[in-house]
Amino acid sequence: MKWSEIKIHTTNEAIEPISNILHESGASGVVIEDRQDLYQERVPLYGTIYELDPDNYPEEGVYIKAYLPINSFxxxxxxxxxxxxxxxxxxxxxxxKNNVTISEVNEEEWATAWKKYYKPVKISEKITIIxxxxxxxxxxxDELIIELDPGMAFGTGTHPTTVLSLQALERYVKDGDVVLDVGSGSGVLTIASALLGAKEVHAFDLDEIAVKSTTINVKLNGVQDVVxxxxxxxxxxxxxxxxxxxSNILAEIIVQFTSDAYDSIKPGGYLITSGIIKGKKELVKDDLIKHGFEILEINQMEDWISIIAQKPEQRG
Incomplete structure (x- = not known):
């Protein structure tokens, strides 16, 4: 079987939505090539998940590569x-730039070549993704191991927005908590919540493929009894x-359900948001405050922001 590699030259901001588009179109795995990764000094905690070749990287922006079977459609x-x-x-x-190029690869080359990009990576004090x-x-x-199949879709858990979310969950999830994961994707945040001691985790995604991906990865990690x-x-x-x-989704989507999130959170509970490009920080922050949340933390990794907010305890 032959595969077509689709390569899109775009921006860091567009990585998440374009990856979603590719997965919904049937892509089996996505590779992101960002020249910043060549020069950034990584904190040893995070390790490395892939081997870097300078020839694969654009001078500016990022390449997003995905693979589609060659057929009549x-x-x-x-x-x-x-x-x-x-x-x-x-x-x-x-x-x-939004330059899109197409090339052909053999299944044997594709099936083995893309795996070289993925290695175990320590995400936080406790969580390692393999x-x-x-x-x-x-x-x-006390290390918590999350197993993922990066070829299944919706990411490997190592994008800065996911790392920020996982680190926040590690700080805030307590034994016996109920957690809602809105826009679950691969299910990595769902799995982490369960491993960190949540008694119930409810994962929601609009995309049926994402729900299947979450379900498979949840079973792979043995947390199906609480998810x-x-x-x-x-x-x-x-x-x-x-x-x-x-919720690790776009800022523009986060502000669409802030009110529902407030209603769903117990007094004293927390809303962890990520997927926020730096330029949209104030948009989300102001919206959270408008709906009654108190801002506890604003964290940044590369160009991405996460905001942790709390619903105040009932007074009176």
Missing amino acids: LGETVDEIKESINNLVKFDIDIG PTWEDYDPVNS SAKQNDLLKGVDQQADIVV
Whole structure:
């Protein structure tokens, strides 16, 4: 079988939405090549998840690569991908050069070559993410291991927005908590919440493929007894009360469900938001305050922001 590699030259801001578009179009895995990764001094805690070759990186912006099977619908699929990417400008997302190129690769080359990008990576004090094919021995007795198949879709958990979310969950999840993961993607935040001691985790995503991905990864990590995953539009119709709501999606989407999140969180509970490009920090911060939240933390990694807010305890 032959595969077509689609390569998009775009911006860091557009990585998440374009990756989503590619996955929804049937892509089996996404590779992101950002020249900043070549020069950034990584804190040893985070390790490295992939080997870097300078020749693979653009001078500015990023390359997003994905793989689609070559069939009679390929041309139509590529056209739909291009149209969806162009539509992102309606959401005030900078898509940069937006150059799209197509090339052909053999299945044997693709199936093995992309795996070289993924190695075990320590995300936080406790959490380490490993690809399913890697052998890994925990360094510490309290280390939490999350296994993911990066080829399944929706990320490997090592994008800065996900790292910020995982670090926040590690600080705030307590034994017996109820957690809602809004926009669960691969399920990495859902799994982490369960491993950190939550008694119930409810994962929601509008995309049916994401729900399946979450379900598979949840079983892979043995936390299916405390997790439920379902297709849902943000928190619409959800009456579950939670100690924590976590959401790693675009700033423009976060502000669409701030009110529902407030209603879903118990007094004294927390809203952990990420996926916020630096320029949209004030948009989300102001919206959270407007809906009654108190801002506890604003954290940054590269160009990305996470905000942790609290619903005040009931007074009187």
